Amino acid sequence: MVEFFPSTYIHSIEKQRFFCRDCQTTFVAASPEVDAGCFIANRVKQSIPIELQDNLSMKDLAHRHGVSPTTTTRILVQRGNEHAPDFQHLPENLCFDEFKSVKHVTNKMSFIFCDAATRKIIDILPNRLQKTLRDYFSRYSLKARAQVKTIVIDMNAAYFTVITELFPNAKIIIDRFHIVQLMSRALNQTRVTFMKKLFGTDHEKMKDYRKLKRYWRLMLKSATHLNYQDYLYQRLFKKPMPETESVDYLISLDPTLKATYQLYQELLYYAQKNDIKRFKNSLASLKPEVSIYMKTSIKTLKKHLNRIENTFKYPFSNGPLEGLINKIKVIKRTAYGYRSFWHFKHRILVSFKLTNQKNNFTCLSKVV
Structure with a gap:
């Protein structure tokens, strides 16, 4: 059986049995189109792994080739076992x-x-x-x-x-992402703690509460990426103003929030510039107004400081x-x-290995 989606073509191949007069045994003629004792063409078996790199479920893939999902899974496992790692070599x-x-x-x-x-x-x-x-x-x-x-x-x-x-x-x-994430979470927790103090108080403080809740993303944004030129209308401020002025107002509401924000921006800037010397100095010169959440994060960063130096040194x-x-x-x-981890693993490995081979072939074709 050969599948040419959406139609299925069934080839009828007659078996020919031969008798050897010397050894007195019989054997059946072989065909390159199909394996002995199998009813699925080899072309179908070769086509299924190729389409495994596409975003298709195993059931849809089986339907496209006119076979059962079990057959598709069996072919997947066979191809997945071919991608065993080389235990004598590792990349640098x-x-x-x-x-x-x-x-x-x-x-x-x-x-x-x-x-x-x-x-x-x-x-x-x-x-x-x-x-x-x-x-x-x-x-x-x-x-x-x-x-x-x-x-x-x-x-x-x-x-x-x-x-x-x-x-x-x-x-x-x-x-690098986890370093920045550790600091940004500390700043976010500081903001939420201050917001809880404002919640349920007088009307003016509730206005600040809503501003902190709405513009929290601006506080996590790098100061070098904040817009200071375009004056856009801000509904909660009831006037046009740039992003820099919005952030300045928010951090001025609480000294702890301001000190934490300034330290966060310093560390973020030095991380972007790969300046390990100034990064260390900022960790060492910790102001007492900084929140307890940021102090905990700084303690973690100091613990891994030697490894963070490698982060700034290497491009990976x-x-x-x-x-x-x-x-x-x-x-x-x-x-x-997926129910089976091993089926899931084979699907991942086959999909990515074939995709890499396809990309390499495309690059070589362009060179030629």
């Missing part, structure tokens, strides 16, 4: 992260890592526990692990222990891996979820 730069996979894995979170330079997925593990990571990376040879120079991670303590034990030459890079981040995870979420949503 890696990215570690986790994503929400299936229900039966520990904490519903699975571990994924990729090559930071080529952005290709290397492998996916069921969970992110220390034991799982240690057992898996111990399968790589010491020579392969010694080749790794940098690893980009978030602030998960389990990663620190595993990297220190198994990667002797690797430098840990804290993902978890941005490419986050993009891959976004596509994984789309695959999961299209399939309405």
Whole structure:
């Protein structure tokens, strides 16, 4: 059977049985179009993995090729097993992260890592526990692990222990996004705490409450990106004003909020400029008016200061891996979820491996 969507073509092939007079045995003639004992054409089996890179559910893919979903899953598993990692080699730069996979894995979170330079997925593990990571990376040879120079991670303590034990030459890079996120959450918590003090008071303070609630995104925005030229009408202020004036008014309502905001903007600016010296100075010169939430975040940043230096020194981040995870979420949503982690893993690996091969072929075609 050969599928040419939307029509199905069925080829009738007669079996020819031959008898060998020398060995007194019989055998059936073989055909390159179909395997022995199989009713599905090899072209269909070759077409299914190619379309696995598209955003299609397994049921839709099976319907397009005129086969059952079980057959499609079996072909997926066969192709997925072909993408086993090479335990004798690792790239020089890696990215570690986790994503929400299936229900039966520990904490519903699975571990994924990729090559930071080529952005290709290397492998996916069921969970992110220390034991799982240690057992898996111990399968790589010491020579392969010694080749790794940098690893980009978030602030998960389990990663620190595993990297220190198994990667002797690797430098840990804290993902820049998580550094900024830690500071922005502290500023946001400071704003919410001040808003709770204003709530339920007199009418004038409730006006400030509504302003803080409406324009909270401006406070998290980098000061260098705030608009100071265009005077747009602001409904809660009842007059036209630029974004910079709106922020100045909001932070003037509370000294703690103002001190926290100023420190946040300093650290954010130095992080954008990769100025580790001034970043350290800002962490050291902490004003007493800064909120307790920001002080806790500063304490965490000081704890990881050596790793943050690597963040400013090297150009790698978890941005490419986050993009891959976004596509994984789309695959999961299209399939309405997966029950089996291994089927989910095979679908991810086959999809991304074929996509990378397609992109490489396109690039080579342009060069030729």
